[in-house]
Amino acid sequence: MQETHAAAETRxxxxxxxxxxxxxxxxxxxxxxxxxxxxxxxxxASDLAILNFxxxxxxxxxxxxxxxxxxxxxxxxxxxxxxxxxxxxxEQAHVDTLIATIPAxxxxxxxxxxxxxxxxxxxxxxxxxxxxxxxxxxxxxxxxPALKLKAVKEAALAIxxxxxxxxxxxxxxxxxxxxxxxxxxxxxxxxxNRRAAPFFA
Amino acid sequence: MTEIFVHKGIEVETDAPITSAAExxxxxxxxxLKRAAIFGGSVFAAASLGMALPGNAKAxxASDVAILNFxxxxxxxxxxxxxxxxxKGFGPRVGRLARVIxxxxxxxxxxxxxxxxxxxxxxxxxxxxxxxxSLYANETVFLQTAMALEDTGVGAYNGAGPALTLRxxxxxxxxxxxxxxxxxxxxxxxxxxxxxxxxxxxxLTTQQVLAAAGPFLA
Numbered sequence: 001m002q003e004t005h006a007a008a009e010t011r012x013x014x015x016x017x018x019x020x021x022x023x024x025x026x027x028x029x030x031x032x033x034x035x036x037x038x039x040x041x042x043x044x045a046s047d048l049a050i051l052n053f054x055x056x057x058x059x060x061x062x063x064x065x066x067x068x069x070x071x072x073x074x075x076x077x078x079x080x081x082x083x084x085x086x087x088x089x090x091e092q093a094h095v096d097t098l099i100a101t102i103p104a105x106x107x108x109x110x111x112x113x114x115x116x117x118x119x120x121x122x123x124x125x126x127x128x129x130x131x132x133x134x135x136x137x138x139x140x141x142x143x144x145p146a147l148k149l150k151a152v153k154e155a156a157l158a159i160x161x162x163x164x165x166x167x168x169x170x171x172x173x174x175x176x177x178x179x180x181x182x183x184x185x186x187x188x189x190x191x192x193n194r195r196a197a198p199f200f201a
Numbered sequence: 202m203t204e205i206f207v208h209k210g211i212e213v214e215t216d217a218p219i220t221s222a223a224e225x226x227x228x229x230x231x232x233x234l235k236r237a238a239i240f241g242g243s244v245f246a247a248a249s250l251g252m253a254l255p256g257n258a259k260a261x262x263a264s265d266v267a268i269l270n271f272x273x274x275x276x277x278x279x280x281x282x283x284x285x286x287x288x289k290g291f292g293p294r295v296g297r298l299a300r301v302i303x304x305x306x307x308x309x310x311x312x313x314x315x316x317x318x319x320x321x322x323x324x325x326x327x328x329x330x331x332x333x334x335s336l337y338a339n340e341t342v343f344l345q346t347a348m349a350l351e352d353t354g355v356g357a358y359n360g361a362g363p364a365l366t367l368r369x370x371x372x373x374x375x376x377x378x379x380x381x382x383x384x385x386x387x388x389x390x391x392x393x394x395x396x397x398x399x400x401x402x403x404x405l406t407t408q409q410v411l412a413a414a415g416p417f418l419a
């Protein structure tokens with residue numbers, strides 16, 4: 001049941017990826033339109049820089065959940081294991097999408113950065129997940145107003161709210177209030193860098 | 202019991218009444234202060250700036266206002282839906298969800314009602330809604346409707362986002378859609394379904410949003 005669910009998440013991720021690159025399945029969502037624009041024009045350098053900044057964070061998140069699901073942070077109970085599997089599938093789909101999209105817009109995707117993670121157990125893993133997801137939400141929310149190309153805005157928004165779902169999911173798993181503010185403040189690049197710095201080797 | 206949520210200096214009381222916030226704030230003498238407080242002054246600053254903008258900026262401001270008024274309609278709908286739910290005597294877990302989300306949606310209503318005039322627009326009045334008692338027959342039914350509303354809210358803000366033109370409005374929309382997504386995740390989790398069902402959220406068109414919200418408009 002759990003694996004079936006995670007597999008379904010992954011499939012949807014691949015569908016999303018395919019749509020970004022080739023149009024099709026998700027065209028109605030606007031993500032497909034991204035592919036059209038990607039073929040039609042190059043993104044401004046500032047958009048590409050933001051996408052690469054996002055890719056750096058997505059690499060961090062994907063690796064974090066990959067390690068968690070494979071047991072690096074100790075044995076996880078069924079609910080937490082499922083959480084790690086689902087978030088890994090999503091973050092990896094974001095990584096794959098950004099890696100494929102940046103060149104389509106005329107840029108060069110950064111290579112995977114060297115990462116480091118503290119020693120964590122189940123509880124501290126979930127609490128760290130809350131922090132990471134909230135950084136992700138703040139990063140996309142902070143970057144969105146600066147984006148120029150419509151298709152890039154659409155992709156960023158489609159990811160931004162998923163990161164917010166993750167943040168609430170993590171808070172739910174941790175047993176804390178899933179939505180604790182009426183407005184979620186965006187973060188500046190500097191704020192994101194400061195918060196994410198401990199995870200980059 | 203009154204819980205207080207604080208965001209950038211504005212306090213939102215959980216037991217705030219669901220009246221037409223437009224009327225309430227529209228006649229308020231301290232509208233300026235509230236307006237400035239809600240977005241830390243950024244929207245207000247943009248409005249002041251707007252006076253000096255070239256003529257074509259008025260058109261983009263008008264399109265942003267139209268989007269904000271559409272959002273306001275949805276926020277009124279959500280606030281009303283949860284305000285009713287909060288009176289239904291659900292268990293502690295669902296009751297808390299209804300109260301907290303109600304308060305957030307009220308805060309969104311107030312923020313939008315205060316922001317739209319600062320952009321030269323007129324906030325829509327609170328629409329009449331139709332929430333039959335059957336929607337609150339039990340927690341499961343309530344959560345199913347809440348799920349549909351929150352997912353629609355996320356898709357609505359996401360769908361409208363790329364068309365926004367003013368930076369402070371984009372910032373405000375991003376800060377609200379993130380919370381709508383947190384609500385969606387929360388409701389889904391409590392309902393026992395996947396909090397984050399896909400790697401990418403949908404971007405809904407206005408027509409799609411209206412199709413989803415239409416049944417609740419009287």
